[in-house]
Amino acid sequence: MNAPAFPGLASVLDDVGMPEALARDLLDAGRAFHARGLLAATPSFRRYDSDELGACRGSGAFPAFSITGGACALNCKHCRAGILKPMIPTGDPAAFERKAREMIASRGMRGFLLSGGSNPRNEVPFEPYLPVVARLKRDHPGLEVLVHTGLVTARRAAALKGAGVDVAMLDIIGSARTIREVYHLDRPVADFEASLVALAAEGLAVVPHIVVGLHFGRLLGEHEALDIIARTQTESAILVVLMPAYADPGFGRVDPLEAASFLAAARARLPDRRLLLGCARPHGPDRALIDVAAVLAGLDGVAYPADEAVRAARALGRPVDRQGACCGAASCARAA
Template identity: 55%
Template structure:
């Protein structure tokens, strides 16, 4: 690690989290100054001196099983579901959607706990999903499918959801040890293929560091995504504080994550690649977010402090949106929200002093 950046980069060093200089150089060499979106969906509280508002209430997360999940995977133990709005029946989902729209919601993330086959049992909810889309056509529905098949994928498409999301896992050891799941990796590729064939907008997720904090099957998952060419790819990073003490996770190495960003951008030219909401906090998050912007990823959700300024310093056109990154551009999400001070034409907004990192 070094403390001073290469002057040719035109950016300053993050004092709080120096980056790997060689990796920074590789990322900058292959990235293009394309526009970048910073998303602030209201799944959780978010504050930043660079962004004025997080659009609270515009994009709630709803679980059809409440906090319950039969798998209880080691990385989550269903804790991700606990703060979501429960909708345990179709009537409850209809009521929740009407209440959230009255409060100003523009869309929702819909998910639920899995059964022991890693399936979320949406079948009873399909008629109410169709009713929601017919009654509120501009209300976005991003749905986490878990594993599925061709029949269910077509049924979700007929119900009118806007985006289908699923985790793509490429290592059998991860399925067996972390997910406690008795299904092969091939079932994940078959589910992705079924969703793409249904005509849905499909935005799969790859969880980096899912095998107790280290990268194991992520490159195989990337190959699956490349074979089936969905609409976009979301990358998230395992958050070790959900793991039980008996099966602890290490915090994924930010440099390994940054190199995966580089590999993903090379493997999927022209495909939007987004850094989603889930990432470890603190220094690791700052470094991961900086590598994402340096790599030319198309969007970052809940950016770390200073990362919006970094994008400006790199010459990237910045947009800040209140909705889910997986759905942006497909439904009306409302006006941009950008908490930057006014600046003269041709100059970046007056954010606090940047902090870009190499090291």
């Protein structure tokens, strides 16, 4: 590992319990990317306290809204709509517009994520809200609008582009079993790739996501999802890791060492993309190890990074750039 070349790194690896062989593999995968700075994305989705970077108190500068409140027709086993609960319900489009304008005026809102639960076909019902997005973008051209799209047709992708949406985000699943058994969904893997292609064809900044451990805590289809992304013209991709707190009790815990190894594989498979570790991942010691792995493997950013990850970045000589926006928006802005 040549630890003397990176003062302070050995103590970080000890703190998170990372085996030396894994650390070597991660450093080998990320060496070509270590000259890049590390984006620390800290949007106001939630409170963030860090000894290394300070605190984020949730000022409202970059919130997340849910079109469906806390409801999701799919009720997938890995999430059970739990990820929607902290989001701000939009209400109807008129109420959403009033709320957004008030937050721009009173809280300095610079952008937002528009998300929501899916219908039984894994489609987020965003169309009624697109005229509001268009008006907000007209009156506030600098406003950054991100949308969790779910699966889309070419027509729906064109509607997002026409409204002025800045970034489209969707999960890419590479296993038909996972789509059926975890998502409760009767659609093929090909529909996920077709949606990604449709969004990219419109010239949208598209940031596909892969959920590591989506198949009941085991890896199944993640490498196929990487292949789908590699075949499509995108600037960035985001990796997240199954969160046990949201998952069905039948799910197992994702092995953090296996998740860390997948980060290295993703970096090798997508060398031409900005690759980030998103905000959804386990808490506690597993999170610290995975975050440090992301830094070593040369990922370009980490949302709400653990202090150990910040220390690892500094030990490698990677400057840390904190931005109070969703890593999907920040990754596209930095890649432009």
